[in-house]
Amino acid sequence: MMIKGVKTERQLDRKAIDELFREGYVYAPHGAYIRKTHGIDICKVPMNANFTCPNWDGRLSKEGCVYCPNFARQFTYESFRRVIGQGIKDQVKDQVEYYRNKGAGEKFLVYIAFGTNTYLPVPELKKIFDETLDHPDVIGLTIGTRPDCLPDEVMDLLGDYVKQGYEIWLEVGQQTMHYHTVESVLRHHGVAETIRVVQEAHRRGILVCMFLIMGLPYETRSEMIETARLISVIGVDAIKIYPCLVMKETRLLSEYRTGKYRPISMTEYAQLIADFIEHLTPYLLVQRISKDCGLDGKIVPEWDTHRFLVGPRVEKILAIRGTRQGSKYKLGLSADELEPLSKPDPPRKKAKKRTVQEMEEKLPI
Numbered sequence: 046m047m048i049k050g051v052k053t054e055r056q057l058d059r060k061a062i063d064e065l066f067r068e069g070y071v072y073a074p075h076g077a078y079i080r081k082t083h084g085i086d087i088c089k090v091p092m093n094a095n096f097t098c099p100n101w102d103g104r105l106s107k108e109g110c111v112y113c114p115n116f117a118r119q120f121t122y123e124s125f126r127r128v129i130g131q132g133i134k135d136q137v138k139d140q141v142e143y144y145r146n147k148g149a150g151e152k153f154l155v156y157i158a159f160g161t162n163t164y165l166p167v168p169e170l171k172k173i174f175d176e177t178l179d180h181p182d183v184i185g186l187t188i189g190t191r192p193d194c195l196p197d198e199v200m201d202l203l204g205d206y207v208k209q210g211y212e213i214w215l216e217v218g219q220q221t222m223h224y225h226t227v228e229s230v231l232r233h234h235g236v237a238e239t240i241r242v243v244q245e246a247h248r249r250g251i252l253v254c255m256f257l258i259m260g261l262p263y264e265t266r267s268e269m270i271e272t273a274r275l276i277s278v279i280g281v282d283a284i285k286i287y288p289c290l291v292m293k294e295t296r297l298l299s300e301y302r303t304g305k306y307r308p309i310s311m312t313e314y315a316q317l318i319a320d321f322i323e324h325l326t327p328y329l330l331v332q333r334i335s336k337d338c339g340l341d342g343k344i345v346p347e348w349d350t351h352r353f354l355v356g357p358r359v360e361k362i363l364a365i366r367g368t369r370q371g372s373k374y375k376l377g378l379s380a381d382e383l384e385p386l387s388k389p390d391p392p393r394k395k396a397k398k399r400t401v402q403e404m405e406e407k408l409p410i
Contacts, residue, residue, distance in 0.1 A: 048210035055250035072370040088150025090140035096160035105233040185212030192238035204249030222275040260289035260309035277326035293342035311348040319362040327371030
């Protein structure tokens with residue numbers, strides 16, 4: 046479909062992803078993919094619509110997740126701080142002009158980034174989204190939210206924008222696909238919500254990016270790798286991966302100070318992300334593999350988590366291994382592997398039970 050003179054997407058183009066790998070990429074980067082499929086540079090620009098979160102305002106909890114500081118509102122885009130208090134249209138206009146002047150894009154997706162950005166009644170959501178899409182160079186939305194704040198009515202609203210030609214992404218903060226971790230970090234939702242969201246989004250032509258945190262407390266390395274396989278199976282379109290950060294004014298900071306939580310090291314993280322990427326399906330876009338915004342209150346890890354430092358390190362590990370995204374993605378045995386490696390021994394013939402009289406007859410005299 047087209048909107049404002051630009052092609053927009055409803056599902057990923059697998060042929061375009063195959064081309065990226067033929068060009069030498071070791072994973073499928075979102076930016077290169079967008080340039081290839083849209084024909085021009087598309088830039089995401091941030092926008093603040095003053096959303097809150099049900100895990101902070103008392104709907105589910107008043108304390109938030111164990112790692113989440115300051116009401117989940119970390120306005121750290123330098124270009125954005127001066128306009129965060131302005132109206133929606135003014136914010137969008139400012140950010141589009143700022144990033145266009147930097148040569149970052151010709152058309153734009155507006156990233157509604159702070160808080161849970163579907164946590165309002167549907168009429169209010171529609172007003173916000175309509176204002177955001179009103180700019181002549183905005184071709185769609187990418188909406189940060191929780192998987193438990195996307196009922197059918199919200200999905201239908203977003204589906205209506207898709208029908209108009211807009212490109213709509215949901216950026217879903219699931220963080221892990223293991224319920225015991227979700228429960229332990231106090232997110233107050235499960236895994237089933239995310240599976241449903243992916244299904245319902247795809248039914249309406251909405252694309253899904255999932256936020257994941259590596260190195261969460263209570264989760265093993267094997268479980269983190271299994272998350273790669275799980276999100277591949279349910280059909281997630283893209284991922285943003287971050288290391289677990291210990292921030293000021295969080296309960297995770299208390300666990301760190303009492304020795305209950307150990308942050309992941311740079312070496313561990315880079316190796317883990319390389320492993321994770323190997324176990325992903327090839328047909329899933331990688332938007333980020335580390336965190337370089339929202340760091341004002343970071344306590345640990347002490348290493349620099351900027352993606353421009355972490356990305357090349359992960360790529361080098363994959364190059365040394367001679368692997369890439371999807372190299373180890375495998376679900377069960379293939380048809381060729383159903384041939385048993387050894388044949389079972391034939392059943393032994395059962396010995397005939399002898400009577401006492403027969404045994405006595407065989408005794409030596």
